[in-house]
Amino acid sequence: xxxxxxxxxxxxxxxxxxxxxxxxxxxxxxxxxxxxxxxxxxxxxxxxxxxxxxxxxxxxxxxxxxxxxxxxxxxxxxxxxxxxxxxxxxxxxxxxxxxxxxxxxxxxxxxxxxxxxxxxxxxxxxxxxxxxxxxxxxxxxxxxxxxxxxxxxxxxxxxxxxxxxxx
Numbered sequence: 758x759x760x761x762x763x764x765x766x767x768x769x770x771x772x773x774x775x776x777x778x779x780x781x782x783x784x785x786x787x788x789x790x791x792x793x794x795x796x797x798x799x800x801x802x803x804x805x806x807x808x809x810x811x812x813x814x815x816x817x818x819x820x821x822x823x824x825x826x827x828x829x830x831x832x833x834x835x836x837x838x839x840x841x842x843x844x845x846x847x848x849x850x851x852x853x854x855x856x857x858x859x860x861x862x863x864x865x866x867x868x869x870x871x872x873x874x875x876x877x878x879x880x881x882x883x884x885x886x887x888x889x890x891x892x893x894x895x896x897x898x899x900x901x902x903x904x905x906x907x908x909x910x911x912x913x914x915x916x917x918x919x920x921x922x923x924x
Contacts, residue, residue, distance in 0.1 A: 762767070762851070763899060765795045765831035776914045779922045787828030793910050794902055795831035796820035798856040802833065806854075816854065817863035819847045833898065857891030 769790045776786055799822045806817045819835040835851040853860075862873045862885055872883045901907055 759883050761835040762848075763798060763832065763895065765798060765833060765902075767791055772911060776918055779918060781918065784828045788824050789914060790824075790911065791831040792822075792824045793832055793914055794907065796902075797907055797910055798822065798833045798898045798901045801906075802894050802898035805892070805897040809892040809894060810854065812888060813854070816847070816850055818898065819851065822841075834918060839863055850913055851895075852890050853889055855895045857909060859886055859888045861886040 767790050769787055771791050773783065774787055799820045802820050803817050806813055806820075810816070815833070819837075820833065821836045822833045824830060824831040835847045837847055852858075860873065862871050864871050872885060873887055874881065874883050876882070
């Protein structure tokens with residue numbers, strides 16, 4: 758599994774209580790609950806990325822989640838996507854855009870020595886440094902567990918399972 762960016766934890770006592778009397782194992786209940794939390798957290802992060810950086814399609818696609826088979830934990834993390842050959846590239850991109858950073862050019866011999874050169878919608882730019890603002894999308898993902906959306910998703914899962922067993 759990839760290195761965890763966000764570790765998802767949940768108090769599932771209410772879900773266990775609601776589903777007592779069904780034949781579902783505790784491990785399955787834990788896995789389902791953590792799966793809902795992790796999926797919602799990843800979805801919230803992707804939504805925050807789309808709102809703050811609509812052009813960052815690679816970063817938005819990168820966020821995924823995984824629940825351990827034993828139901829003990831779940832993780833939300835950026836993974837390698839698209840044409841990125843270096844797996845750490847997406848993780849680094851995620852950290853830089855989440856927390857903000859200043860990128861400075863290296864001093865080298867040659868035509869563009871000491872400059873970052875990149876293309877924008879207005880044409881080519883040549884700068885000594887660029888400051889990327891902090892966007893905080895990971896923190897927004899971490900707040901999913903306290904949201905009404907999480908409560909709604911858990912209640913929907915409970916209702917679905919109870920309907921299976923008692924019609």
